[in-house]
Amino acid sequence: MTQPTETVDEVMGLVSVHMGPALVALIEDDELVFLHISETCDSLRIVDIVPDGLCVSQFLTMVRDEGHQTFRVKYWKYSAVAHVLPPVPSLEAEYSAGYRHVGSGV
Template structure:
């Protein structure tokens, strides 16, 4: 992420977040580990497209979901597809990633599957601010100097 042409507000904010020891401890409590791949997506991107990027890594990823209009970020932990998860029906073709992330907000872990996966994977949100419902770094307990 040190390439200037790839520096966006979202990448800069995630770099700052990952550079903060307190934030790293918080992320670790939700499954993040050092060196975990980070996949950036916009809320209106298709689930199939994003999961294609996730599949390339062959391991769990940190999904950074951004909204250009509000500049809010959401963080999601996505596992690899595995036979340990209940096999669910594939997501609807054309489903947007934001819809997947919000379809069961009362559930902590959401099983899902895209059509080209044999097994389901799981996704769960990593709250940026454990004390409020706001999901942007500017309102979080973690330092943000943007």
């Protein structure tokens, strides 16, 4: 889970610890967003390092605009690919009709 203002370098530094693909979650405009990050791969074209200080919200916009983004951070020798997972419809409305509050009657 990250904040939209955290830098891509900071977030991907934590992703690197997992040594595999990862989901990065963040709240944007009151919506839960999942950003899928692939493993770095020597088969991908090695791209330039993302600009220093690029925040996650800016990166998310780039990924959405392109549909996916091949990128690399300063910690990585090879590139990775990021894409946004489609939103999951809210189940709140579906389940809220089945629940009722039982008060103490006081």
